[in-house]
Amino acid sequence: MKPITEIARQTGILEEHLEPYGRFKAKLNPSLWKELKDKPDGKLVLVTAVNPTPAGEGKTLTTIGLAQALNAAGRRTVAALREPSLGPCFGMKGGATGSGKAQIVPAEDINLHFTGDLHAITSAHNLLSALIDNHIFHGNALRLNPGRIVWKRAMDMNDRGLRSIVTGLGPGNGTVRESGFLITSASEVMAVLCLSENMQDLKRRLGRMLIGYTENGEPVTAEALGAVEPMAVLLKEALKPNLVQTLEGTPVLVHGGPFANIAHGCSSLIATKTALKLGEIAITEAGFGAELGAEKFFDIKCRQSGLRPDAAVLVVTAKALKYNGGLPKQQLGEENLPALRQGMANMRRHLMNLQKFGVPVLVAINHFESDSQAEVDCILEECSKLNIPAEVSKVWAEGSRGGEKLAQRLIRLLDVEPSRFAPLYDSSLDLKSKIETIVKEVYGGAAVSYSAAAGKALAGIEALGYAAYPVCMAKTPYSFSDQPALLGAPEGFTVTVSNVSLSAGAGFVVVETGNTMTMPGLPKVPAAQQIRLTEDGQIEGLI
Known part of the structure; x- marks a missing residue:
């Protein structure tokens, strides 16, 4: 790893805008935006995927590897990624910093406490929870109806036992009422931080948050409770994006971490806009399959911010197509062309959906060692029939060299095919529509x-x-x-x-x-059971 001051310098960030957290990670001071705001934007590329297997299909890996390959090709590129949550890290998926030769580092720091952003969001969320119960206990001047409090508590861990709880039990402990916990990635405070333009916007958004209703059915906000300023104090440092690097020294802004299945699934707007000013190309990802993360990126983040993506990269794996074609999980590493062809329908629908938003699309076939050449050829042939450019990505095994063809194809797409981006629906439609x-x-x-x-x-x-x-x-x-x-x-x-x-x-x-839960549970054998600290202080099993 290079010192973070060196990464900042090669990215064009003066040291006066850098707030180091040790040698290898730093926060970017808002003073940087004042310097960058009038510079022209680079091209914006979204990385998304087909519906995944439970292990995931490598969106983060592909984003990292592609950013490395674009830089190696001479196109100054900055990636913008989400911060990992402790829930998945200790639950089903493990770490979320890429793997192989396409990683962001220091991986253990990023996957665990990092610069404290998720802890700050959790603290701000729970401060509001405490203020609500305290207000009711001390006379309830706002006449909040305890049965219609909609603000729950939050923690950054999968804990199904906290989905539904009763608070206030015991003498002198407040009003007894039903409540529950969300995982921090589903907290509205997380969404607010990720969609805010600056501290002033953050405060406005915090103030609008709904906490419950009065006895007469009138809505009550966090602003009415006087919670905005103390919450902003807790979020002051968390609002600043974090700068780290890939294994090859490509700059990456890692900031914010909403899930895409239960939240809006995109890293912070501040990080994305900063990446657009720092790079010729800014590459970011949206969680899970394109029908979740990409749809929310386009219809929520871009709609609110005015961002206009120039291209989308759809990550496809032979495993995911075979899984969507009905092949059992334990056989996904085996060649099975009938299941693969059956699963192609999933890829075709995602491609068709992305085209509905008016963005040029490139397919990245994330290669696994178990993939047969016949399977890869089958995917390439299908993309050719659909007139969609596609390239095999071997960034896990080879880093930027394994993404060279993918990067060159993306550069051609960006240079030749204009984006005609538009959200899917008009804001004037009613909610059901x-x-x-x-x-x-x-x-x-x-x-x-x-x-x-x-x-x-x-x-x-x-x-x-x-x-x-x-x-x-x-x-x-x-x-x-x-x-x-x-x-x-x-x-x-x-x-x-x-x-x-x-x-x-x-x-x-x-x-x-359906049965979507805003507080996930741990699997039968959680990843936590494979994580250990060695005698010499090294962490094993996290990535």
């Missing part, structure tokens, strides 16, 4: 069913004047539908909306479908 547009146009479904609670919540949100907000769909990442086992490219299904909530600060309406 927006939901149904996504279900029919992106998922391939036929209809939407609403629980009684969801229907009532939608009507209430529109009555409050928030019908123009975009919707943030909370859905299983493994299927276009709300049913995890319905793989491939299903059609004619009905999506069931179980709950709807307003994120007024973030600027969207969260729509929960």
Whole structure:
């Protein structure tokens, strides 16, 4: 690793704008934006994927490797990625810093406490929770209805036992009421931080956050409770993006970490805009499959910020196509062309969906050692039939050299094919029409069913004047539908909306479908059981 001061210098960042956290990571002071804001933007590239296997398909890996390859090709590139959550790190997926020769470093630091951003977000979220209960305990001047408090608590860990709780038990401990916990990645504070332009915007958004309703049904916000300034104090440092590097010294801004299945799934707007000023190309990712992360990147982040992506890279693996073609997980490493061809329908739908947003698309075939040449050729042939450029990516094994052809193909795409980006739906549509547009146009479904609670919540949100907000769909990442086992490219299904909530600060309406949980649980054998600290202080099993 190079000292972070050297990475900053080669990126064009003066040391006066750098706030080092040790030798190999640093925060960027807001003074940098004042220097950069009038510079022209580079090209913006989004990396997304087909519906994944439970192990994931390598979006972060591809983003890192492609950024390295673009720099090696002479195109100054800065990547913008999300911060890992401790939940997946100790749960199912392990670390989220890439692997092989396409990693961001120092990986253990980034995967664990990093610069404290997620802890700060958790603290700010729970400060508001404590202020709510304290306000009710000391007389409840705002006349909050304890039965209609919508603000839960948060922690950065998968803990299903905290999904539904009762607070205030015991004499002198406040009002007894039902509540629960979210994982920090699903917190509205996380979304607010990631969508804010600056500290002033952050405060405005924090103030708009809905905490509950009065006894007369009137909404109460965090601003009414006097929570904005103390929360901003806790978030002061967390709002600054973090600078790290890849194994090859490519600069990466790692900032913010909302999940894409239960939140909006994109790294911070501040980091993305900074990367656009620092690089000829800014490359970022959106979580899970394109029907989740990419749709939210386009319809929420770009809509709110004015960002206009120049291209999208769809990460495809032979394993994911065989999985979507019905092959059992234990056989995904074996050649099976019939299952692969069956799973192609999933790739085709994602490609068709990305084209609906008007962005040029490139397919990156993330190569595994178990992939046969026949499988790779089959994917390339299908892309050729669809007139979609595609290249094999071997960045895991070879770093930038393994992404050379992919980078050159992306450069040609950016230079030749203009983007005609537009969001999928118009803001003037009512909320149900927006939901149904996504279900029919992106998922391939036929209809939407609403629980009684969801229907009532939608009507209430529109009555409050928030019908123009975009919707943030909370859905299983493994299927276009709300049913995890319905793989491939299903059609004619009905999506069931179980709950709807307003994120007024973030600027969207969260729509929960199926059995989506905003607090995940650990798997039967969590990754935590494979992580250990050696006698010489080295961490093993995290990446």
